[in-house]
Amino acid sequence: MTPVRIVVLGTGGMAQHHARGFAEIPGVEVVAGVDTRPAQLSAFCEAHGIPNSFTSLDEALLWGQFDAVTNVTPDAVHYPTTMPLLERGKHVLCEKPLATSAADADRMAAAAQAAGVVNMVNLSYRNVPALQQAARMVRSGQIGTVRHFEASYLQSWLTQPAWGDWRTESQWLWRLSTMHGSKGVLGDVGIHILDFATFIAAQNAREVSCRLATFEKAPEGRVGDYLLDANDSVTMQLLLENGTIGTVAATRFASGHLNDLRLRIYGDLGGLEVTFERQQSMLRACLAPDLQTAEWREVDCPPVVPIYQRFIDAIRGEGPPDPDFARGASLQHLLDRAEDSALQAGISLAV
Template sequence: MGLIGPGFVGAHHIDAVRRLGDVEVVAIAGSSQKSADQKAHEYKVDRAYGSYQALIDDPDVHVIHNTTPNHLHFPVVMAALAAGKHVISDKPLAINAEDGRRMVEAAKAAKVANVVTFNYRGNPLVQQARLMIAGGDTGDLTFVHGHYLQDWMTDPNVYSWRSDPSKGGVSSALGDIGSHWCDLAEHVSGLKIDSVLADLTTVIPVRYSSGASAEAFSRGNSAERIAVNVTAEDLGSVLLRFQGGAKGSFSVGQVLPGHKNDLVLELNGRSSSLKWRQEEQNELWIGHQDKPNCVMAKDPSLVTSGAAGYVHLPGGHQEGWADAFFNLIRDAYGWIRNGASPETKPALLPTFADGYRSACLVEAMLKSHAAGGVWQKVSGGLSA
């Protein structure tokens, strides 16, 4: 594999691939030769390239991991697909739905593996919840709700490329973490969001930049700063209508003190409810009306057979974010080894079609808010 864009999440891509034990990390490409050399030394990778095209052209690289800022996803992915390379891209796939659609079509034409890192699908109890719902344990779903809240952008002195529409796109919180929540809601419920009504806010309209982009969850420096006007949302709430009649809602925010990576998904059915919290990811809450509620712990002897393959340790041994990420990467490389055909794709894996759908959802939410808070149908009909 070769990694393009070695920032915060790039290290986790490399870690997951090395845990596989049979995939070589060949090269890293950065924004300059100097930065690439530094990261290659840090990650103990032999080859470093100062441009993404140079890495793509390396004949020893078979799989491209794209962890660049959002605005580079389209050119990097399209160049990799043109070279016939498999691609594992960070989310969001594209900064607009049209680019996402073109990437889906290019991946189909290239007949290669195409994966988007909606990594929360890799949690064993997420798969347990999905299989319980598919098996009828909850009855028909009536309400799907939750939130994804963080605080790393609470300080106005934190200025990231995510706040720059030319690099992060016109959406910030929705595209960055709302995309995760919506993908998880659709994946677990088995339902598609049909229409949305969004109320969005920019809590911090002026940020102060040192000229360098802060990585997510990093501490800022004390360099002299300039004021930058910000228009992208950092807080929002969305009402949802699902196909089939279920209702839903969720909130996102990255300026909420005390919330580090607080992703919650709850699904209420006619006979029982399920709730999963990312910060307590080894537990699945099961709610009942006519008997006591219970909490199911992550345990390979308790989960269904379809989820057991994603549990690596016995009950009582906690597994975390990196383990769920590894599960997704393991499935991705399993798919590649099996020929990367649509028929052999593991159910867990999110493809470019899922990334395109995410872009359609975000665009519908932005349109809903811009129209003054009215219901907006979700466009885009590609399937995975």
Template sequence: MTPPPPETVRVLIVGTGGMANAHAEAYAAMEGVELVGGVDRNPENLHSFNARHGITHAFDSVIDALQWGAFDAVSNVTPDAVHFPTTMPLLSAGKHVLCEKPLAVNYAEAAQMADAARRAGVVNMINLTYRNVPAVMEAARLVESGAIGAVRHFEASYLQSWLTQPAWGRWNEEAQWLWRLSRKHGSLGVLGDVGVHILDFATFVAGADTAQMSCRLRTFDKAPGGRIGEYDLDANDSATLQVQLAGGAVGVIHASRMASGHLNDLRLRIFGTKGGLDVRWENNQSILRACLGADLTSAAWQDMPVPPVETNYVRFIKAVRAGQDVRPDFARGAVLQQALDAAVESDMDACRDVAVG
């Protein structure tokens, strides 16, 4: 592992779109963390972002930023297709990287990123933000402890409605949304944007990776000719998956941007030989309920306490300071990318069952 930097951790933000503000605000709230530079090919976005967050250095490429070099750690908040070409030079230069999800657009690139991070000995983390949810972390601990016995069945969903209402902005007018609907602009659709989250949500809690799956992806008509300006609206809007885990459990996972009535809701119901758990992130509330032990015969579900957890941003900076590994890392991102690739392969071949890996 690369030695830790000085007490003050200097952070570079690569990609200055909407999500970058969440990264910048999280770092700004930490003592001993300094936002020192921004990178973006769009000068208007870059300078507006830097001004908003008091950042003094601006670069139009990662290579230019590396030539300057006065930073220790990086948040990569670029679109999906840009993760690989922007992250690889950073790893080669020995920089610690927190990268947005999905790690890449295919397993080959994700595996290269994970291998490069391992060889560089740097802190590497994928920003699976629902690891910040206390109910998720406590549910994973309970499953690992054997509280629900052997996992046998699960159902999981990630539901959004930003294509049916304007609460998050007008998707048909704003570039920050339109690129997410266009494969040419690097989007993997709902499968890559939120499907990766719910795959991690389910398999992390279950303690087992995806072994095989079948998948159906659907893109809906959203504009005349399927196009708005430079954006072809051809990325998938809904995904349904039939999944078998490495441990033998089976389940269903679905995700959609067309789920009217749900702004940003995740749910997992997971059942084992000794009990079940209901894990939710709904209306920004972390909820965990369980049916265990004597409650099984009456099917009574109890609210469970959930200890607070540190955010990915905090854990990333702590790992950088300590020179220690942190999870979820790039290797986890590559495992999830295998499942995403299998889902795309299944959909392209009449939804047949596909082995993962």
């Protein structure tokens, strides 16, 4: 078994999951944490028993005693922190979105390919068993030719403080401010639902039209240093490669839904319904001979290997690096096209 030494770059909320996930894998050691905030960095390393800490990426690179990095920095920092790692030949797992522009994402994908390192993007809902089983069923032809779909990602943290109070906590406030690197709900969770839909359909999007909405949430649209101008809700129409059309929606105002994904996809031989609610996934199908009676049946879904294990397997040559930076760049192009479409139509502002 090849030993793998991991550095966690960025020590915010998601980094906790990364540190625990890698620590559970035999032969993997989390050897260092990196963050520009010394107090948070120290607490993170102490909590996870990480022996080394650095307050800059340059310091960590100068030290150099690691094989791979999991990049859990804010969205706008993915590009400038990943590129030096690729130049040094380090394997990289990067949080989504890969970058904040298609041009930067393309450069990251090209640099990773040129470096010959394992490169993966953490599209975390690839870990949902129902998604993977649905994708297998579509690819094996069980619903025939795909013709229509509808997908949604529903969150409610702007209306109910289940995860904390966004008005007072920077970990949420930055997601509402373009000045702090946010692309709004489109960049934050839109990438997940776009991957969710197009991965299951096994097709890329040829065309996309989009509307974005940013709602009044605080007096003068500001909380302290945070200008709350990032989009809160998005709706899209997609045209896929074979002419399939579908709708995609994402919002932070879905009261009653903490973090729920839904997808309904229909072919000429049947339909599938994927749900992910309260951290549990379910797949239902209506296939022959049930089409005449429109009876839907639950489908068993085998467990999925977590992204952290798949990243290590790829480094060890024991599995494919999927989803890779190329997939992340492809999705970023779709996000950029959606944003351009919304700007051309005019962003809706509700007071």
